[in-house]
Amino acid sequence: MVSKIKEVIKIKKKIGILTSNFFDPAGQRLIYGGAERYGIELTKLLLDLGYEVEWWQVGSGWIRDLMNNVKIKSIPVTESPYETMPTLNQAFLERAVDIDYAIYFVTFLAYPQVKEKSISISHGIYWDYPSFDNLIDGDNGRQEWLRRLKIALSGPDRVISVDTSTIEWVRATWPGLSHKFEYIPNFVDLAKFNPEGRKPILEQKPIRVIFPRRITTVRGINEVVRTAEIMTKEVKNLEFHIVGRGHHDQVEKELMKWASEHERIYYYWQPPEMMPEIYREMDIALIPTKAAEGTSLSCLEAMASGCVVISSYVGGLSDLVFNDYNGLLIKPTTQNLVQAIYSLLEDTDRAKRLSKNGVEVARAFSLDCWRESWKTVLQEVFN
Amino acid sequence: MKIGFFVPNLLSWSGDQIVIGGLERYAWALIELMKDIGWEVEVHQNANYDWQQEVNGVTILGHGVARFSLEASVEQVNSLCDRVLYGSILQKPMYYKENSIVISHGVWWDGKEVSSEQRAKIVKNCGDALKQTSLMISCDYNFLNVMRTVFPDLTDKIRVIPNFVDTEEFKPAPKKKSKQTLKILYPRRLDYCRGTDLFIQLANNLLGKENKVEFLMAIDHNRPQYNQELEPFLRQDRVKGFNLQFEEMQNIYRQADIVVIPSRYSEGTSFSCLEAMASGNAIIATDVGGLTNLIINGYNGILVPPRVKAIETAVNFLIHDSQSRQRLGKNARKTAMAFTLDRWRKQWAGYLKAVYLSGDG
Amino acid sequence: MRKNKLVAMMVVFNEGNRFLTRVLNHLSLWVDEIVILDDGSTDHTRKICNQYPKVFFVENDAHTFIQHEARLREKLWNITISRNPDWILAIDADEIFTDRILDAIDSYLEQKTYDAFAFRLFDFWKSENYYRVDGAWNPWIKFSAFLVRYHPEWKATWPDYVIHSGRWPLEYRFVKNTFQSDIRVKHFGWARPEDHYRKYIFYCQKDLEQYGKIQPHTKSIMASNDSIILEKWFERKWMVGF
Numbered sequence: 001m002v003s004k005i006k007e008v009i010k011i012k013k014k015i016g017i018l019t020s021n022f023f024d025p026a027g028q029r030l031i032y033g034g035a036e037r038y039g040i041e042l043t044k045l046l047l048d049l050g051y052e053v054e055w056w057q058v059g060s061g062w063i064r065d066l067m068n069n070v071k072i073k074s075i076p077v078t079e080s081p082y083e084t085m086p087t088l089n090q091a092f093l094e095r096a097v098d099i100d101y102a103i104y105f106v107t108f109l110a111y112p113q114v115k116e117k118s119i120s121i122s123h124g125i126y127w128d129y130p131s132f133d134n135l136i137d138g139d140n141g142r143q144e145w146l147r148r149l150k151i152a153l154s155g156p157d158r159v160i161s162v163d164t165s166t167i168e169w170v171r172a173t174w175p176g177l178s179h180k181f182e183y184i185p186n187f188v189d190l191a192k193f194n195p196e197g198r199k200p201i202l203e204q205k206p207i208r209v210i211f212p213r214r215i216t217t218v219r220g221i222n223e224v225v226r227t228a229e230i231m232t233k234e235v236k237n238l239e240f241h242i243v244g245r246g247h248h249d250q251v252e253k254e255l256m257k258w259a260s261e262h263e264r265i266y267y268y269w270q271p272p273e274m275m276p277e278i279y280r281e282m283d284i285a286l287i288p289t290k291a292a293e294g295t296s297l298s299c300l301e302a303m304a305s306g307c308v309v310i311s312s313y314v315g316g317l318s319d320l321v322f323n324d325y326n327g328l329l330i331k332p333t334t335q336n337l338v339q340a341i342y343s344l345l346e347d348t349d350r351a352k353r354l355s356k357n358g359v360e361v362a363r364a365f366s367l368d369c370w371r372e373s374w375k376t377v378l379q380e381v382f383n
Numbered sequence: 384m385k386i387g388f389f390v391p392n393l394l395s396w397s398g399d400q401i402v403i404g405g406l407e408r409y410a411w412a413l414i415e416l417m418k419d420i421g422w423e424v425e426v427h428q429n430a431n432y433d434w435q436q437e438v439n440g441v442t443i444l445g446h447g448v449a450r451f452s453l454e455a456s457v458e459q460v461n462s463l464c465d466r467v468l469y470g471s472i473l474q475k476p477m478y479y480k481e482n483s484i485v486i487s488h489g490v491w492w493d494g495k496e497v498s499s500e501q502r503a504k505i506v507k508n509c510g511d512a513l514k515q516t517s518l519m520i521s522c523d524y525n526f527l528n529v530m531r532t533v534f535p536d537l538t539d540k541i542r543v544i545p546n547f548v549d550t551e552e553f554k555p556a557p558k559k560k561s562k563q564t565l566k567i568l569y570p571r572r573l574d575y576c577r578g579t580d581l582f583i584q585l586a587n588n589l590l591g592k593e594n595k596v597e598f599l600m601a602i603d604h605n606r607p608q609y610n611q612e613l614e615p616f617l618r619q620d621r622v623k624g625f626n627l628q629f630e631e632m633q634n635i636y637r638q639a640d641i642v643v644i645p646s647r648y649s650e651g652t653s654f655s656c657l658e659a660m661a662s663g664n665a666i667i668a669t670d671v672g673g674l675t676n677l678i679i680n681g682y683n684g685i686l687v688p689p690r691v692k693a694i695e696t697a698v699n700f701l702i703h704d705s706q707s708r709q710r711l712g713k714n715a716r717k718t719a720m721a722f723t724l725d726r727w728r729k730q731w732a733g734y735l736k737a738v739y740l741s742g743d744g
Numbered sequence: 745m746r747k748n749k750l751v752a753m754m755v756v757f758n759e760g761n762r763f764l765t766r767v768l769n770h771l772s773l774w775v776d777e778i779v780i781l782d783d784g785s786t787d788h789t790r791k792i793c794n795q796y797p798k799v800f801f802v803e804n805d806a807h808t809f810i811q812h813e814a815r816l817r818e819k820l821w822n823i824t825i826s827r828n829p830d831w832i833l834a835i836d837a838d839e840i841f842t843d844r845i846l847d848a849i850d851s852y853l854e855q856k857t858y859d860a861f862a863f864r865l866f867d868f869w870k871s872e873n874y875y876r877v878d879g880a881w882n883p884w885i886k887f888s889a890f891l892v893r894y895h896p897e898w899k900a901t902w903p904d905y906v907i908h909s910g911r912w913p914l915e916y917r918f919v920k921n922t923f924q925s926d927i928r929v930k931h932f933g934w935a936r937p938e939d940h941y942r943k944y945i946f947y948c949q950k951d952l953e954q955y956g957k958i959q960p961h962t963k964s965i966m967a968s969n970d971s972i973i974l975e976k977w978f979e980r981k982w983m984v985g986f
Contacts, residue, residue: 028918032857064920128531164675164686165528171493171648171671172502172529178493182688183670185680245924249884252926260978267980268926270848273855291535313543314531318524318676323545325721329524331542360714364682 013382014052016099017042018092018109020085022055022072027062032272033214034186034297035123039105041187043070045371049378054099056092058085082136082145083127084111084152101382104156111148114155119381122161122181124294124315125169129218146173153177157381160184160374162294163316182377185319187370188300188362192273195306198280201355202348205237206264209341210282210307212275212298213289215246215255220288220312220332225258227286227337232264235345239264243278279305283351284344287311288332295319295365303327304362308354310340320365324350326357385423386739387464388414389457391471393426398434398445403603403629404572405546405654406488409522410470412547414441416728417735427460429453466739472512472519474505479515484738487521487541489651489672490529494576506533513537517738520731522546522651523673542734545676547727548657548719555663555716556637564621565596565702568639568664570632570655571646572603573613578645578669583616584691585643585698590621593702597621601635636662640708641701644668647689652676652722660684661719665708667697677722683714748853750891751829752778753820757809759837760787763932768796770840774849777827781820783809800827810946814909818902821913829894834911838932839865844982845927852891852923859895860919862887864928866977868935874974876934880961887924892916907950928980940965 022039023030030036039055043066046053055066059074066072075091089109096102102115110120126132136145153159153170159180161167171178199208209228213219221242228240242259246252259267270278279285285302293315300320303309309327311317323329328343330336344351390410392402401407410426417424418441430445437443444463448455457477460467469485479485492505513519513534519541521527531538567586571577579602586598600617604610604626617624625635636642642659643666650672657677659666666684668674680686685701687693701708752775756764771778778799782789784807793799802823808816824832831853841863852861866875866883875883892912900913910917934940947962 023920028920030921125528125532128528128535130535132535164670165525167670167688168490168493168525168672168675169529169532172490172506175493175495175497175648179688179690183675183680183686253884256926256980257978260980266982268844271851271855271857271923273857274851277851291531313524313527315528318528319679322676322679322718322721324726325718329543331539357717361679361682364679369681 012050012052013100014054014098015046015101015103015382016092016096016115017053017055017103017105018088018096019055019057019105020088020109022057022066023059023064023074025057025059025074027059027064027074035105037272037297038121038123038186040067041367041370042103042374043067045374046378049375054096056088056096058088082141082148084108084145084148086112089113104152107159108149108152110155111152112155117382118156119158119160119377120152120156122159122166122294124161124163124292125166126292128315129291150174150177153180156180158182158377160377162186163319165315165318166294182373184370184373184377185316185365186295186297186300187367188297188304188365189367190304190363192276193279193301193304193362194276195280195304195355195359198306199283201306201308201352202283202345206239207235207237207284207345208239208241208282209284209286210241210243210278210302211286212243212279212302213287213296214244215242215251218289218291220286220290223288223332223334223337224286225255226334227341228265229262230334230338231341232262238345239266241278241282242267243269243275245269275301276305279307282307284308284310284341286337287317288330288337289314289317290332291315293317300362300365303358304365306355306359308344308351309358310337310344320361321358325354326361327354384421384739385425385465386417387460387467388417388424388426389428389460389467389469390426391429391453391456393428394436394438394443394445396429396431396445396449398430398436398443401438405651406471408629408654409486409488409546411439412724412727413468413470413731414439416731419728420732420735422739425464427456427463429456468735468739469512469516472509474508476508476511479512481515481517482738482741483516484518484520484734485512485516487519487526489521489523489526489649491649493672494648510534510537513540516540518542518734520544520734523676525672525675526651544727544730544734545673545722546652546654546657547724548654548661548722549724550661550719553633553636553658553661553719555712562640563595565640566599566638567596567641567643567698568599568601568635568659569643569645570601570635570659571644571653572605573609576647576649578647578689581645581647581689581691581694582643583613585645585694586616586622588691588695589698590619594621596702597623599623599625599635599639601625601627601632632658633662636664639664641698642666643694643698644674645689645694646671646674648672650674657719657722660715660722663712663716665701665711666715667694667701669694677718678715679718682711683718684711746850746853748830749777749828750775750831750833750849750853751824751827752833752835753781753824754778754835754837755781755783755809755816755820756785756789756793756837757783757807758785758787759789760785760792763838763840764789764792767835767837767840768792768799771835772796772798774841774846775833777829779820779824779827781816781823783807783816811906813907814902814905817909817911818913821900821902825894825896825900831891832894833891835890836931836933838935840930840932842928842930842980844980847982848925848927852925858921858923859893860889860916860922861891862889862922862924863891864888865931866928867931867933868977869972869974870935870937870940872930872932872935873977875977876972877975878967878971878973879964881964883928887922888929889917889919889922890929892919905954907947907954930977934965 055072077088102118104110104120167181285307295316312332313329321327426443429449432447434445446456446459569582642664652673669689678684685697782803869876944965
């Protein structure tokens with residue numbers, strides 16, 4: 001009898017994680033953005049805590065290895081009415097029968113029904129730009145979309161939010177739901193991203209400005225392009241580095257061509273493991289996001305590496321940067337970007353102070369802190 | 384340049400008392416700034432009857448029509464003044480003058496007692512204010528973030544100027560003597576939205592477990608029945624209540640080791656939090672409203688959700704970790720230097736001039 | 745200094761008067777070894793190859809590519825893996841990477857996230873200044889895997905294709921952790937107009953053997969000038985040693 005109980009205890013608890021796209025739906029290519037890195041770190045933590053992990057996502061039914069002992073299985077789904085995926089949600093519940101707990105990797109995947117013990121993750125407000133209306137059929141669909149989102153947020157035992165603006169939004173919209181929320185900001189791996197051996201801020205020519213984001217309008221690429229054109233013309237020894245993939249081939253082509261026609265403007269991208277080295281060669285990092293932002297990994301990485309961050313105040317960015325303390329918080333316009341860069345160039349001491357404070361502040365967002373916070377929540381919910 | 388400044392309650396409605404509160408301190412600082420720019424400021428407010436007062440060299444007009452309708456006193460200001468600065472977003476659908484600035488003090492409808500109908504109306508009012516004015520100055524970024532989800536096309540008009548603290552007045556104690564007891568301070572008015580009850584629960588939970596802690600409450604006497612209810616709690620050993628003037632606050636911060644700002648909702652970039660920061664206190668604040676624009680969890684304080692258990696865990700951690708208290712307090716003081724009055728005045732002066740010295744008026 | 749060994753593999757046939765010298769000059773700058781399988785050349789290809797210390801040269805007695813491409817590729821693969829590579833580069837004798845590879849290659853080989861690197865291939869058309877962008881020629885819309893991490897534990901099987909058998913064993917195609925690089929690769933196979941007709945005839949014949957009909961892409965080789973869209977090559981800036 002005793003030995004039997006022991007056996008029962010020994011069995012690892014299994015966590016199923018439901019996401020939309022870890023791989024592209026054909027299962028051929030690993031999408032490696034911020035959300036995927038989050039997923040990988042979370043998986044590592046769960047494995048370290050002794051859980052078994054299994055991922056589910058959209059796909060034709062293929063099964064792949066995500067990492068050692070971690071499978072990712074796919075469920076065929078084509079529709080996402082009102083920005084939710086009820087078919088995926090239901091199929092997950094029916095098919096992932098052997099899991100003990102569930103993590104909904106994106107909040108809306110928890111609609112309409114959740115596993116009894118579950119957690120969901122909010123990666124930030126993603127409905128704060130005018131054309132979001134088109135995705136939900138404007139005012140007609142807004143009520144239905146909100147109804148579904150509310151249900152999705154109500155189901156899980158806990159919603160982990162990467163920023164406080166999402167929590168504040170929930171509080172201002174459905175105050176009764178806010179008790180579900182727990183703020184765990186994104187992380188930065190300080191072992192990789194740190195100022196050691198970096199180029200001293202604004203001392204060595206050329207001065208380098210980096211835009212380390214996906215090339216999309218919501219991330220502020222158009223403003224950056226204009227800023228780069230203006231500033232490289234006006235300031236000698238100033239370089240602009242636009243570092244990131246476009247969402248379309250055409251964008252990458254145009255940007256490559258554009259960069260080739262402008263002196264001291266560079267466009268490229270690198271595997272994530274190269275980024276620490278790149279940040280060490282940069283003086284200023286631009287994060288002029290216009291919408292749909294959480295606590296950006298790029299912002300944290302640039303800050304941890306000692307770059308002076310010029311950021312917009314959208315979404316979670318105001319959780320990371322205090323204006324004129326560890327960076328500059330601006331409204332993301334070309335004029336403001338130009339002014340902000342000039343203000344740094346004209347006051348090196350200030351720039352150095354911002355850089356130094358940024359490095360200090362980034363320590364509060366270490367991967368270790370993030371793992372500790374998650375661990376606490378997991379113990380509370382999955383026990 | 385003459386400007387009409389609408390502040391609903393700068394003085395009491397009878398006009399004989401100066402009201403003490405965050406909104407009012409904000410208004411006085413702004414009056415001071417506009418005077419320094421060389422503008423003539425005329426304050427308009429709600430009143431029981433029509434009166435006029437001179438306070439600190441500023442004319443204050445009380446509009447008695449407020450007895451009948453709050454809208455009416457705003458209409459008075461609009462008709463009496465060419466240029467108007469609105470000290471807060473009006474609670475009713477109202478006309479704002481063109482080429483004007485309206486001030487937002489943060490999200491205030493995020494409490495459970497606000498019905499969803501009311502909430503929808505408030506949000507609509509905010510949108511109307513945005514549409515009609517040239518600029519909305521918000522004291523925190525989360526107000527802006529919430530607005531962006533509803534009016535993504537209008538939020539360009541919002542600018543954020545976080546609140547300020549006088550870092551000369553509020554300073555860390557010269558050196559913290561190693562004391563026998565730790566003092567835990569609640570420096571807010573008595574109000575459910577400020578989490579008064581959370582602090583009391585916290586104290587009740589800890590008084591039995593920790594014998595080397597003391598709980599201080601620096602609270603208001605605006606609503607005497609609240610103070611009466613609190614009497615039994617305050618009579619306990621190791622609990623003290625204070626009713627302090629603003630000038631006396633710096634001392635209580637200096638005595639405190641840990642400051643708790645347990646707001647539930649309706650919070651901006653709290654003056655109390657900023658003062659505690661400038662005083663170098665180890666702060667535990669909730670992740671509500673603008674507090675997250677002041678505190679970075681684990682850097683210059685601890686951010687927790689507004690729940691007793693979470694606050695208690697954080698307080699426990701700080702009680703037993705003097706090194707963390709010191710580190711967080713030191714960084715809090717350092718961070719406070721980014722929220723100086725001087726900076727606030729510069730930012731405000733820029734927007735005031737941009738809006739009121741140009742355009743039709 | 746990098747720890748991982750990069751071995752390039754290449755099939756050659758009568759490349760003496762084509763691009764081989766330029767290709768080997770450039771490859772010698774950034775790969776550790778170049779395995780060359782000469783498919784029965786009758787010109788001075790061998791002589792050129794032997795001038796490069798990094799080249800590991802193997803010769804076929806007769807020209808076998810025209811008989812069965814997959815078998816030739818398999819032979820090349822087997823020689824290559826016998827050289828103990830950590831990474832393998834599959835490249836043709838008329839393909840040259842742009843210079844940025846010189847700076848990027850070490851980090852590509854040492855990183856742990858990705859098992860393959862894919863690149864955009866630019867088909868230069870009747871010159872070395874313009875590349876073709878119409879239809880399937882468009883270099884911007886697709887990436888080809890040139891660089892793959894060798895996994896001794898994986899199987900390596902080859903399809904029974906006489907042509908277009910692919911450069912990689914089936915198991916090495918569609919590696920899931922593939923990084924799509926921004927570094928461009930120049931392909932000069934179509935840069936000389938005098939080659940076009942001969943190559944066209946060759947591919948037509950092979951299409952018929954393989955598919956029973958001529959493929960649209962093959963047909964587009966001889967497309968009229970007004971349906972061909974060219975784009976001018978532009979150089980990108982790069983800072984050496986950055």
